[in-house]
Amino acid sequence: GGGGLLAYSDSKPPEGLNAIAASEYKNKKRVVVLGTGWAGTSFLKNLKNPSYDVQVISPRNYFAFTPLLPSVTCGTVEARSIVEPIRRIVKKKNVGIHFTEAECISIDPVNKKVYCQFSQDTNSDGKKEFSVDYDYLVIGVGARANTFNIPGVVENAHFLKEVEDAQRIRRSVIDCFERANLPTLSDEERRRILHFVIVGGGPTGVEFAAELHDYVNEDLMNLYPDVKKLVKITLLEATDHILNMFDKRITAFAEEKFKREGIDVKTGSAVVKVSDKEISTKAIKSGETSSMPYGMVVWSTGIGTRPLIMDFMQKISQTNRRVLATDEWLRVEGCDNIYALGDCATINQRKVMEDIAAIFKKADKDESGTLTVKEMQDAIDDVVERYPQVELYLKNNQMESIVDLLMHAKGDKTMESIELNIEEFKSALSKVDSQMKNLPATAQVAAQQGSYLADCFNRMEEAERNPEGPIRFRGEGRHRFRPFRYKHFGQFAPLGGEQTAAQLPGDWVSIGHSSQWLWYSVYASKQVSWRTRALVVSDWMRRFVYGRDSSG
Ligand code: FAD
Ligand code: MG
Ligand code: MG
Ligand code: MG
Ligand code: MG
Structure with a gap:
């Protein structure tokens, strides 16, 4: 051996x-x-x-x-x-x-x-x-973090991408509070130092803003009573809404909550420059530019x-x-x-319309130039597997199967008598590609792709011994590899104050304390090891009992 x-x-x-x-x-x-x-x-x-x-x-x-x-x-x-x-x-x-x-x-x-x-x-x-x-x-x-080449971002802003970034941000927040407490400063200067600006209203920026708000209000206010009135948190977002990849109800709840708590959410405003003490923005609609003094900027506008x-x-x-x-x-x-x-990387998903002639030819087993319902049923599994947009389109249009779609195209004929020529087949499927979208850049996608690929490697030999099968998708052979298919399990947006928004498959939305508990349990269960799981859970408990640490 x-x-x-x-x-x-x-x-x-x-x-x-x-x-x-x-x-x-x-x-x-x-x-x-x-x-x-x-x-x-x-x-x-x-x-x-x-x-x-x-x-x-x-x-x-x-x-x-x-x-x-x-x-x-x-x-x-x-x-x-x-x-x-x-x-x-x-x-x-x-x-x-x-x-x-x-x-x-x-x-x-x-x-x-x-x-x-x-x-x-x-x-x-x-x-x-x-x-x-x-x-x-x-x-x-x-x-890498994306700066869109906006001047001053790399030099003056914090990214939140790596563990070191998070540690630096933590020290920097405390530094701002200590600096603002120095005896020689004017109130205007203290106000500048305690102005925290977050750029990017996606899940990370929003979660950081919420964390910071809780940290300031639950822990730092008590320790720095002299400066507590001077703290300000601003969240800048270029589009019209924060969390715009989430359900509208979640966006509205988050915007409302932040407003109530005094987090200044400025939507429709794009950052054009960051200097060492000021951040300049441009209002998308009016084109007006303005600058504001800041103490710390966290940059979270996506990846490159x-x-x-x-x-x-x-x-x-x-x-x-x-x-x-x-x-x-x-x-x-x-x-x-x-x-x-x-x-x-990103998967270059194929369009049905690009391959329509080939799909038709392969389905038309008797080479009659038309497809019967039987021929379509035989071919459909492969089509659905290769083109995920087909399934999505059927679901969004409340159709049971592709046969529904084809019958729809043929009017009120009975199933047995339907035969579609290539033009009819094309027009029946003409709208499905509108359902294509790129997968999000998330841990969920990356982890599923990793285990999918490992599975392919685990079975690679079997595939090589059986060349008619896998490796390449041929639509035949029992051991072929299926293309990668993403399964979405839902998404969280922690909003602070022990409240989290959860959007689960099927547009199931839940916001509040109960989803916070769901968040705790999902994130505890997703840990890579029992060791980190124990550490994370005990950190959470320590925070409940003693609050957060503030030594920097
Ligand atoms: P990464 O996890 O970034 O790993 C890249 C690896 O490559 C690292 O080990 C890096 O050191 C290494 N590397 C870099 N350059 C080189 C090189 N030249 N040679 C060799 N190795 C190199 N996703 C979710 O699904 N849910 C969330 O709640 C969530 N929250 C997030 C919060 C934050 C603050 C951030 C930054 C991301 C979050 N994400 C979340 C997104 C998720 O982290 C990413 O989608 C995921 O990390 C992508 O995995 P990856 O392996 O492609 O890249
Ligand atoms: Mg990707
Ligand atoms: Mg035929
Ligand atoms: Mg990672
Ligand atoms: Mg990796």
Whole structure:
């Protein structure tokens, strides 16, 4: 057996192996995984097939539970409670997984190599770069914070993306309160220092604003009684509403709640510049610009593509895109054996109308030039699987199956007598593509993609032994891989004061204290380990009893 071999990571077999063991070793396919975030970690956790030699490369040797980052900014939860060392996560597996703390700086898809740089100083020979060969490359490097190149953002604003960001924000909030308490300042200056500005009314910006408001009111007010009247929180959003990816009821509730609490929500105002003491905005409707003094800015306006990925896209001629494109099997378009998942990539979902002739031809088994209901029923599973928008369209139009749609197109004929020619088939399906949307950049999507891809890798050999089956989708063969399909379990928007808005599938909306408890239980259950779960829960209890810490 080759069990003991799993510890080796060199491509040359270790000396002293017998011939069988050595050949087994050489047969191991090298999988290189870039990133230890939601996507990469989920892939590693679900990989079970011991026939791979896996190299994980990431500048962070831990996984971070990002949904609790806003809680770290105000000390509701400690930073160490939401991180888990990646070595601990992969240790127990019988798959050979090796971790190197380094950043990938370049991908060479032609020679199947990645070039990397150590984050640490290597003092022996000072050499910091190295390369790694791969048979399969799994890219899960996530995204960077987006500044839209607005001047002064990088220099003066805080991002809220990494654990370090959350820790810096926490110190900075306390610093502002201490500075505002210095005896020599004018009230105007104190007011400036205690003006907290959040840019971006998405879930992260809103949650941070709510956390900060609670922190100030529940904890800091008592400790800094002299300056409490001078604190102000402003939330800037360029569109007409905050939380606009949520149900209207949630948006309205949040806007109402913030208004009541004195959080100044300024919608329709876009930031044009951030200097060291002032932030300038432009009203979208009137075009008027104005500036306001601030003490601290938190920037949370969405994500952009990392330079590594931009450079890679140039090499593989994905130059007309802003985000790396994969097909529905998460394979990078234009490459062999490279997969990308999570925030660094997007699935280039195919349109039904692009493939309509091929779909028709394949369904028309008797090549009669028309489709009968029987022919359509036989073909439909594949179509629904490949084009998720079909299912969505049927659901939104209260149709049971695609046969309804086709009968609809044919008027009131009975089912048996329906036959559609290509033009009729086209017009019946002409509206389904309107239901296509890109998947959101969320942990939920990244984690599902990671476990989907691991499952494909777990079954890859089976697929290769049976070439008519999987790998490529052919619409036939029992073992083929299904394309990735996202399952939405709902979304939370914590709004402060122990109230959370929850939007669950089927437009089920719930706002208030009960959803806060749902939030606590879901986020506790989603922790990667019992250790972090225990830490997070005890942080929450500590906060209930003693309040948040305010030493900075
Ligand atoms: P990431 O998790 O960002 O991981 C990327 C990994 O790649 C990291 O380990 C990074 O160190 C590594 N890396 C970066 N560059 C390189 C390189 N050059 N070479 C090698 N490795 C590299 N989603 C939800 O579903 N629900 C939420 O409540 C939620 N809340 C959030 C709150 C905040 C504050 C933030 C920032 C995000 C939140 N998200 C939430 C979004 C979620 O965190 C992301 O969608 C998710 O992290 C994407 O996973 P990923 O693996 O693609 O990227
Ligand atoms: Mg990742
Ligand atoms: Mg992450
Ligand atoms: Mg994505
Ligand atoms: Mg026919």
